[in-house]
Amino acid sequence: MASFFRLTSSLRGLTRPNVTNRVSVRSLASATGTKKAAVAAQVQYEEPNEPGPFFEQEPAGPRVATAIPGPRSKDAISDLNRVFDTRSLNMLTNYKQSYGNYIADLDGNVLLDVYAQIASIPIGYNNPALQDVARSDDMISAIINRPALGNFPQADWxxxxxxxxxxxxPRGLNQVFTAMxxxxxxxxxxxxxxxxxxxxxxxxxxxxxxxxxxxxxxxxxxxxxxxxxxxxxxxxxxxxxxxxxxxxxxxxxxxxxxxxxxxxxxxxxxxxxxxxxxxxxxxxxxxxxxxxxxxxxxxxxxxxxxxxxxxxxxxxxxxxxxxxxxxxxxxxxxxxxxxxxxxxxxxxxxxxxxxxxxxxxxxxxxxxxxxxxxxxxxxxxxxxxxxxxxxxxxxxxxxxxxxxxxxxxxxxxxxxxxRLNLVENTAVTGDYLFGGLEQLQQQYPEQFKNLRGKKQGTFIAWDHPQRDQFLLRGKSMGINIGGSGASAVRLRPMLIFQKHHADILLDRLSKMAADMQ
Amino acid sequence: MASFFRLTSSLRGLTRPNVTNRVSVRSLASATGTKKAAVAAQVQYEEPNEPGPFFEQEPAGPRVATAIPGPRSKDAISDLNRVFDTRSLNMLTNYKQSYGNYIADLDGNVLLDVYAQIASIPIGYNNPALQDVARSDDMISAIINRPALGNFPQADWxxxxxxxxxxxxPRGLNQVFTAMxxxxxxxxxxxxxxxxxxxxxxxxxxxxxxxxxxxxxxxxxxxxxxxxxxxxxxxxxxxxxxxxxxxxxxxxxxxxxxxxxxxxxxxxxxxxxxxxxxxxxxxxxxxxxxxxxxxxxxxxxxxxxxxxxxxxxxxxxxxxxxxxxxxxxxxxxxxxxxxxxxxxxxxxxxxxxxxxxxxxxxxxxxxxxxxxxxxxxxxxxxxxxxxxxxxxxxxxxxxxxxxxxxxxxxxxxxxxxxRLNLVENTAVTGDYLFGGLEQLQQQYPEQFKNLRGKKQGTFIAWDHPQRDQFLLRGKSMGINIGGSGASAVRLRPMLIFQKHHADILLDRLSKMAADMQ
CATH class of the missing domain: 3.40.640.10 (Type I PLP-dependent aspartate aminotransferase-like (Major domain))
Known part of the structure; x- marks a missing residue:
């Protein structure tokens, strides 16, 4: 881990953000249906937060409480299987207990999520700013009064x-046709x-x-x-x-x-x-x-x-x-x-x-x-x-x-x-993460083959000879990662993925590689 | 109109509902962004409500204040046209002022809507029960934590x-694959x-x-x-x-x-x-x-x-x-x-x-x-x-x-x-409406050709020789109707369409037909 912390301290661009750079937590308690204290109590803080997280209440690290799926998840999956195809199920998710970069299940497991719903969650689970918008009159009207947009667009469309x-x-393109x-x-x-x-x-x-x-x-x-x-x-x-x-x-x-x-x-x-x-x-x-x-x-x-x-x-x-x-x-x-x-x-x-x-x-x-x-x-x-x-x-x-x-x-x-300058954050964090991965590649060249995505933010991947096992092992180490193609491990963290998350990810990847050596 | 009222009184099945059959209005004021009084003040009640409407606050009839589109709508449509194809636009809609079976625009026009977003609004604009659900923690979580369902379904899926x-x-089918x-x-x-x-x-x-x-x-x-x-x-x-x-x-x-x-x-x-x-x-x-x-x-x-x-x-x-x-x-x-x-x-x-x-x-x-x-x-x-x-x-x-x-x-x-027995309501109201249309057909056989949809609820249509003009005239008479195929006028009211709405519709259709005779 020491090498990663050295990288942290030498990284430019992402200094400690002031309070306005943080995501407000005022809405969290009601949306998760629990009080703040209960959320905090459930998560074991493994190490202190680095300065400046976007999500103040985010767990400081993953928590693996049971095998995944654990006993509660197994029951629920078996229940779900009666009405829904669960053969592609990766993890039955407790979204109300998921927060920021962390995804939770029914058994108290909380994983650092660098797959993010197949690259589709942009700024964190239960993002308070999005909660506010979801509660707004505009959103409620849009949900319950869904228009046939081509015929009856709403006045503020x-x-x-x-x-x-x-x-x-994108530059040069000033029109859009919206789809689903x-x-x-x-x-x-x-x-x-x-x-x-x-x-x-x-x-x-x-x-x-x-x-x-x-x-x-x-x-x-x-x-x-x-x-x-x-x-x-x-x-x-x-x-x-x-x-x-x-x-x-x-x-x-x-x-x-x-x-x-x-x-x-x-x-x-x-x-x-x-x-x-x-x-x-x-x-x-x-x-x-x-x-x-x-x-x-x-x-x-x-x-x-x-x-x-x-x-x-x-x-x-x-x-x-x-x-x-x-x-x-x-x-x-x-x-x-x-x-x-x-x-x-x-x-x-x-x-x-x-x-x-x-x-x-x-x-x-x-x-x-x-x-x-x-x-x-x-x-x-x-x-x-x-x-x-x-x-x-x-x-x-x-x-x-x-x-x-x-x-x-x-x-x-x-x-x-x-507001949070998240594209820049992703560029800077991606560079940092890529640097760490290059070090892992030197140490475990067979397990980090064809490392790619340099200067492409966090859109990073590499090939692993036992990719599916590697991903499974990730879960038991507290990180949720996806694959792509035949042998690629692909990282698709959210835009709120920061250096301290990269450190955790690199640490776990390093341990996984050592285990599989 | 007398004939329709006779039909009303002889119709079985839909008697005056008691209070629990009504849609609650407690949530309306905040969702429309106005107070009840303001909503009420904006709508001219043309006649007293029939007994037992599902939507207590629904206007008693349409209100046509301007040509459609009126001046405010015209400005807004021209604005929208810069970024959105408005050639298929039917009516720029003020959803926050729409309620129940009534659709509103920016110019104070409130139309009885029997097209209902191309047959897609089920139980009324700004339905209070749906507002409550839209405000719920479950909905908010679903909006902001959208899962990749096949991989990470939520625990309560x-x-x-x-x-x-x-x-x-449907009978015999116990599985579903969900889509968009x-x-x-x-x-x-x-x-x-x-x-x-x-x-x-x-x-x-x-x-x-x-x-x-x-x-x-x-x-x-x-x-x-x-x-x-x-x-x-x-x-x-x-x-x-x-x-x-x-x-x-x-x-x-x-x-x-x-x-x-x-x-x-x-x-x-x-x-x-x-x-x-x-x-x-x-x-x-x-x-x-x-x-x-x-x-x-x-x-x-x-x-x-x-x-x-x-x-x-x-x-x-x-x-x-x-x-x-x-x-x-x-x-x-x-x-x-x-x-x-x-x-x-x-x-x-x-x-x-x-x-x-x-x-x-x-x-x-x-x-x-x-x-x-x-x-x-x-x-x-x-x-x-x-x-x-x-x-x-x-x-x-x-x-x-x-x-x-x-x-x-x-x-x-x-x-x-x-709760409101709306499928039965649609069957009964549809029969009532069809009876009224049969009378109109006798009076104006050329304008109500091939009347069809008997015993098919409110899923009713007929052919009109100048269909598009007929639909346009409907707007000026306070009813929003759609067409289908080359010459059909199609009725697609919501499931909360009741006898008193049918009476208004029949009255307006009768006047339109007389005008176009």
Whole structure:
């Protein structure tokens, strides 16, 4: 542990925050249904808090009271199994006892959570600022008076968008179409791309549909329902509904038995880590993939309307590419008149140390569309080009078209991210954490292979030869970690993950590696 | 109007409710952000309330203060248009001033709402019972601690399901897979059907995938991604994502430019109304469609895994079929070993005078899956057969897998439906309303053509030769109505729509028809 504490003291940027930098705890007691004292009594403080935690009442460390699942959890899981598929269950969770970075179960176990509901909790369990917003009249109205947004938007919808979702719109993109989750965010973006492409070919927004198009569309046939495609990348993940699954290429279990569109896939660069030590061969690999991408776009038998790509392939194993690769892709899409859709469902909202992961690329032209979900707690796609708004109403439409309640929550999340400077925190903490992991890698090279995510905030991963066992062992050591791809351990802490959490994580990882040596 | 009042007094079943049958108003003032007096002052009571309204404070009638949109709405719409597509906007809504069956705008207009957010508001705007639930600790936790349900379900998830969603499960279906909205509810049901079909062919749940299947699935090709299909019905609507849109056959504008699967469509019976006056020819038409359905199922080049059908085709124009038709379909699906998915997204949760519209059919075997959304305020599919649970985990999975917050809300909706006997209310009020419409039809046969929905609760429609003008005129007369298909006026009131609301509606419809005569 000593080495980590040395790193702590030498780290710049995150000094002791003053009181206004802390999350207020005034609302905690009532929301957890317990008094403060009861919460405090339940958690064993293993060591004193470091100065300056965002969550004042957060446990100082994990507590493992029983095997996981413990006896109470086992009973409850068996009960749940009667009505719900529990085979993918990881941990039956007591959310009311979870707080900040810590997730609790029914047996008194409290784990440091660096998986965060598959990368979707942004600023901590039972965040008091979010509790206040959840109690507000605006939220209550949004919950119980859910509008059909396209027809009957609420009077303050423009305000909710402008002070929330659109406030953090990626550079160059000033419009949004709201959705429910990552899959339909991507699929509505794909629909916008197909409409844009066909409209161009038809002669612009004023060109009318032909009788043949209208008739064939009703029969699911071209030209009305064109055999056009979205090009995706091997080992990418974009969701699980029929269109999004046709672009998902993560694992067979995600795709087996489900009909798919005949859409193309391009190789994603398989880079060697650490990236800076393999620059020449990585550049050659990226060049190969770029050439393949352009070849597919020019030649695929089902014309490509758009490409979709993740800044870091997440479910597929935390595969990185360099800014040069994405710059090259942007040039190729522009040269060939296809759209570039960046899927920021997992990378967006601060996790990589910038608000959007594609901010790392310094593109000369922004992507055409950027999709989001997860940590936004709402979903949709951003766009800028007015030609991406369909030429007629009711072409991009559904009953709910998103959810104002969740848009209001995202606004509150954004406010907290800004107030506490959490993107910067994630960048700084990520660098610190990465430094610690590099030391572990030196000590246990086989257990921390292909460490990746340097200068990408806390969006960090490595390969472990016995990954699933490693993750299980994590639970018994008090940390909740997820995997991705075949062998990656992926870290997806929240944006309130701080140096003192990194120290605990590094300490436990070190012990786990020693045990498994 | 006299005739309607006569009907009122002769109607059985809905007598003056006692105080416990009323919706409590204690929470209204704070949720609307105004005091009761202010609300009351804003609404002009045109006539005294009938005895026994569920919402004590509900306006006694609509109030039209300005043209719609009025000056304030126009300004706000122009503001909204900068960031949101307002071409499909119907009415910019002031939800905080909406109450019960009445929807308000920014200009002081208060309309009787028989469209109800495209049939999705179940028990009234600002329902006090729902306000209480929205304020509860459980709801607040669900809003701010949204789980990845498949991995980290909350400890009370089985309780939320069993006392909510599953409490109203259709007969014979005791399991649910939760989703976000109608489209993904249908698509996940389709996925379950494809997995079931291929598993059967593979030799059951223990048969392993072949290498060829795993490899071809990753390439979007058969056999891993099989060219199988879902059979849908002409003029049906099942959603707008790629799989659901491939089964939607409502209008070209819903489908144009979007790639679709080569899946079959069967004729839906085009019946003559009133049904009881055309029994012989309607039976012949249904027989023709049943024969076509079986022919497609036996012969379509992309094998049919399931059929999907709405009990009443809603978006497609309120097209009805008889119980005999659906019984016939059930027999055909069983005989040919394909699944029957009933899409109750719009018909479900009480609107037809039974909790599920397919309860009208008296099927000898329940449907295999029933999908729901809209008035449930959450979504998913019910199933009963254990073989519909995929044989391995992570085959039917996504990050959020629904939303406990919305499941808690549905539970509260169910409780209110039971407490106030709202399904029965809808059946009785629907019969009353239908009787009034039959009188209007006698008076204005051209403006109330093909009146349909008898004994289907308030799920009533008719054709009007100038439908869009008729709907617009409705707004100026203080009623908010929607259309469906090419020429149908569809009524989709909430479950708290009562006789005195029906009287107002009938009065306004009568005046509109007289004006347009």
């Amino acid at each position: 423009s305000d909710i968008l402008e002070t929330g979702i659109l406030k953090v719109a 989750a990552g899959s339909d965010a991507n699929e509505t973006a794909y629909k916008a791309a197909f409409m844009w492409k066909r409209q161009q070919e038809r002669g612009g927004p004023d060109a009318e549909f032909t009788q043949d198009e209208m008739k064939s569309a009703m029969n699911n046939l071209a030209p009305g329902a064109p055999n056009y495609s979205i090009m995706a990348f091997k080992t990418g993940f974009h969701g699980r509904l029929f269109g999004s699954l046709s672009t998902t290429r993560s694992k067979p279990i995600h795709k087996l038995d489900i009909p798919a569109f005949d859409w193309p896939q391009c190789s994603f660069p398989m880079l060697k880590y650490p990236l800076h030590e393999h620059q020449a061969e990585n550049a050659a690999e990226e060049k190969r993939c770029l050439e393949e991408a352009e070849h597919i776009i020019k030649n695929y038998h089902n014309p490509v309307a758009a490409i979709v790509i993740e800044p870091i392939q997440s479910e597929g194993g935390d595969n990185h590419a360099t800014p040069a690769f994405f710059q090259g892709l942007r040039e190729i899409t522009q040269r060939n008149n296809v759209l570039m859709i960046v899927d920021e469902v997992q990378t967006g909202v601060g996790a990589t140390g910038k608000f959007w992961a594609h901010d790392h690329w310094n593109l000369s032209t922004p992507p055409d569309m950027v999709t989001f979900s997860k940590k936004a707690q709402t979903a949709g796609y951003y766009f800028g080009n007015a030609a991406l708004r369909p030429n007629k109403p009711y072409r991009q439409f559904n009953t709910w078209m998103g959810d104002p309640a969740r848009a209001i929550l995202f606004r509150a999340i954004i406010n907290e991210i800004e | 089985s309780d939320i399901l069993e006392t909510g969603i599953l409490k109203v499960a 909205a109608g489209s993904d509810a249908n698509e996940t049901a389709y996925k379950a059907a494809f997995m079931w079909k291929r598993q059967q062919e593979r030799g059951g749940p223990d048969a392993e995938f072949t290498q060829d299947e795993m490899k071809s699935a990753m390439n979007n090709l058969a056999p891993g991604a099989p060219n199988y299909s879902i059979m849908a019905f002409k003029t049906g609507f099942h959603g707008r994502l790629f799989g659901s849109l491939s089964t939607t056959r409502s209008k070209p504008i819903h489908k144009l430019d979007i790639p679709a699967f080569d899946w079959p469509q069967c004729s839906f019976p085009m019946l003559k109304y009133p049904l009881h006056e055309h029994q012989a020819e309607n039976a012949a038409e249904e027989k023709r469609c049943l024969e076509e359905a079986e022919h497609i199922i036996k012969n379509y080049h992309n094998p049919v895994a399931a059929i999907v059908i709405e009990p009443i085709q809603s978006e497609g124009g309120d097209n009805h079929a008889t119980p005999a038709f659906f019984q016939g379909l059930r027999e055909i699906t069983q005989r040919n070993n394909v699944l029957m998915i009933v899409d109750e997204v719009q018909t479900g949760v009480g609107a037809t005078g039974k909790f599920w519209a397919h309860d009208h059919w008296n099927l000898s075997t329940p449907p295999d899956m029933v999908t729901f959304s809209k008035k449930a305020q959450t979504a998913g599919y019910y199933f009963g057969n254990a073989a519909l649970r995929p044989n391995k985990p992570y085959r039917q999975f996504n990050t959020w897998m629904g939303d406990p917050a919305r499941a808690i809300l549905f539970r509260a909706i169910i409780n209110e439906i039971e």
